[in-house]
Amino acid sequence: MTQDVSIECEPGGFTAPRDLENESFLKEVALAFVKNKVAIAGLCIVLFLVLIAVFAPFLTPHDPYAINLDEQLRPPSFHNWFGTDKFGRDLLTRIIYGTRISLVIGLVPSFISMIFGSVLGIVSGYYGGKTDFIIMRLADVMIAFPSLLLAMVVMYTLGASLFNIFIALSLVGWAGIARVVRSQTLALKEKEFVDAARAIGVKTRVIMLRHIFPNCLPVLIVMFSLGIPEAIMYEASLSFLGVGAQPPTPSWGLLVARGKEYLFSAPWVAILPGVAILITVLAFNFMGDGLRDALDPYMKD
Amino acid sequence: MFNHIVKRIVISIPVLIGITVILFIMLNVIPGDPVALMMKEHVSPDVIARVNAQMHLDDPAVVRYFRFIIAAVQGDFGVSYKLNRPVTSLILQAFPNTLILAFAAAVFSWCIGIPAGILSAVRQYSFIDNLFMGFSLLGVSMPVFWSALLMQYVLALKLHWLPVSGFYGFKYVIMPAIVLGWSSAGIIARMTRSSLLEVMRNDYIRTARAKGLREIPVIIGHALKNSLLPVVTIMAIQVASLLSGAVITESIFGVPGVGRIAVNAIQSRDMPLLQGSILFACVLVIIGNLVADILYSFLDPRIRHEMQEK
Numbered sequence: 109m110t111q112d113v114s115i116e117c118e119p120g121g122f123t124a125p126r127d128l129e130n131e132s133f134l135k136e137v138a139l140a141f142v143k144n145k146v147a148i149a150g151l152c153i154v155l156f157l158v159l160i161a162v163f164a165p166f167l168t169p170h171d172p173y174a175i176n177l178d179e180q181l182r183p184p185s186f187h188n189w190f191g192t193d194k195f196g197r198d199l200l201t202r203i204i205y206g207t208r209i210s211l212v213i214g215l216v217p218s219f220i221s222m223i224f225g226s227v228l229g230i231v232s233g234y235y236g237g238k239t240d241f242i243i244m245r246l247a248d249v250m251i252a253f254p255s256l257l258l259a260m261v262v263m264y265t266l267g268a269s270l271f272n273i274f275i276a277l278s279l280v281g282w283a284g285i286a287r288v289v290r291s292q293t294l295a296l297k298e299k300e301f302v303d304a305a306r307a308i309g310v311k312t313r314v315i316m317l318r319h320i321f322p323n324c325l326p327v328l329i330v331m332f333s334l335g336i337p338e339a340i341m342y343e344a345s346l347s348f349l350g351v352g353a354q355p356p357t358p359s360w361g362l363l364v365a366r367g368k369e370y371l372f373s374a375p376w377v378a379i380l381p382g383v384a385i386l387i388t389v390l391a392f393n394f395m396g397d398g399l400r401d402a403l404d405p406y407m408k409d
Numbered sequence: 410m411f412n413h414i415v416k417r418i419v420i421s422i423p424v425l426i427g428i429t430v431i432l433f434i435m436l437n438v439i440p441g442d443p444v445a446l447m448m449k450e451h452v453s454p455d456v457i458a459r460v461n462a463q464m465h466l467d468d469p470a471v472v473r474y475f476r477f478i479i480a481a482v483q484g485d486f487g488v489s490y491k492l493n494r495p496v497t498s499l500i501l502q503a504f505p506n507t508l509i510l511a512f513a514a515a516v517f518s519w520c521i522g523i524p525a526g527i528l529s530a531v532r533q534y535s536f537i538d539n540l541f542m543g544f545s546l547l548g549v550s551m552p553v554f555w556s557a558l559l560m561q562y563v564l565a566l567k568l569h570w571l572p573v574s575g576f577y578g579f580k581y582v583i584m585p586a587i588v589l590g591w592s593s594a595g596i597i598a599r600m601t602r603s604s605l606l607e608v609m610r611n612d613y614i615r616t617a618r619a620k621g622l623r624e625i626p627v628i629i630g631h632a633l634k635n636s637l638l639p640v641v642t643i644m645a646i647q648v649a650s651l652l653s654g655a656v657i658t659e660s661i662f663g664v665p666g667v668g669r670i671a672v673n674a675i676q677s678r679d680m681p682l683l684q685g686s687i688l689f690a691c692v693l694v695i696i697g698n699l700v701a702d703i704l705y706s707f708l709d710p711r712i713r714h715e716m717q718e719k
Contacts, residue, residue: 245423245424245427246427248423248424248427249424249427249428252421252427252428252691252694252695252698253428253691254653254654254690254691254694256653256654256657257656257687257690257691258431260656260671260672260675260687261432261435261436261683261687263675264435264436264675264678265435265436265439337550341552344552344554345552345554345657348552348554348657349657349660349672349675350676351672351675351676361552361554364555364558365554367558368558368661371558371561371562372562372566375562378555378558378562379555379558379559379562382554382559385552385555386547386550386551386552386555389550389551389552390546390547390550393546393550
């Protein structure tokens, strides 16, 4: 039923349980990651984007919202490196401010759905029975529901705005994570160290948090890092369709949508923000793939 | 075999019911009173109450849900607020266009993806391999709406090879199909490559080589058949996601399909039309996944024999 192609859900098929506090394991992962040139390139681009987002106001002399009707749709020049849009706003400035939106949209909903997903996954896998049945059937439904369509329905209900995209994307993402974490938990709870913890009377909540959760971290980190570009893409798509961020927010998807109307006379307005999306998504994908290969050599394709 | 298929169908029914529940809550329960929402404030409360009573909108949500389900099972999704026509006929009118587009995109992705995957696997880590895998990653990382605009700009506006948008014949299908199929082509290429590489490590491949077969017959006659198993499954799943994922492509290229209906329905706040089109797309995806699942167990002799023994 899953549309996920990259991640297997067989119990224990992902990683053997490892002690994350074990220094040699971390060292091994870091070494494998550093050796991967593509992943390092991705990481560098991501850091660069973070710097741009943080220091946006210092990087550009223009105001992203100031309308200047004397300078409509100017082609790229020394004064406006990426040209100007329909309202005479500097496009590069708007793309720079758009970095903030895309990074936050990438990180926050992925983080929220990771928390929900791991809590529900661990509870489901550890307790089993009815709890497991209910949570997993709910996850089945969420996974069978095409993500973009579900996000569109949520945006219809809550209204089109940037904040509601957070809610829509958080709702969309948790189910896949819950499914994988559950299968991890199923394998982990049979292990001796969990038995031992139970035998000496450790509380269930503590077992889940201190013994099971840390062993799910490698898979969670991979899913989180690969969820970021996905969320960025969904935000851009929703904003492009007009059901996401609303003007004058400088969301990249919205910039492309607005530029679409002048594709023939001023193609840069639509094309350049798309390049920004492409570079960002590619960088996060590079980094995520590198992390996956470093954390779990068996997942390599 | 028959039991397996029946079991699969039975499993997907609760999923479908779950989707209708979520959809109903999202579109009918959370937004509140539809009549008040539509008429705004310049209508007296008794008129709203009367219209509500007439349309049975004052019934409890559970009652309304069952009424919606009973009508939906009979193929009735209500009447569009804005277009004032039955939702079912609007969707059925648009569906062939979506189907043509999705099918063209699927054919494109198979024709590009499978050969690219095979070549990449045969020449692992070569220039060709890196090139194809780069394209595949590009396909997944490129926003569909952006690559669509890029193609429109280059192929239609600059070179005048293809029409910009519309849906009147073969020429109009080419661009949307490529745009929609590119990321699927990338995924299929990756899948074919990794699956073929895995199969090539098997003992029977070594045997085939040892008995003196050349590389090409080994790949075509022995490895390919087994390595395409997971690819076929992905293909069936993708036809479904292409059908539902055509939303963006359709609205850019002006294809009058189900996806564009859904986007227009959101913009004009046409709830029955949105509900109908989304539910329709979800049903397609579920059927696609079902077919993929059944196809897989039918094609894989290990699973097939296991089931026959039972």
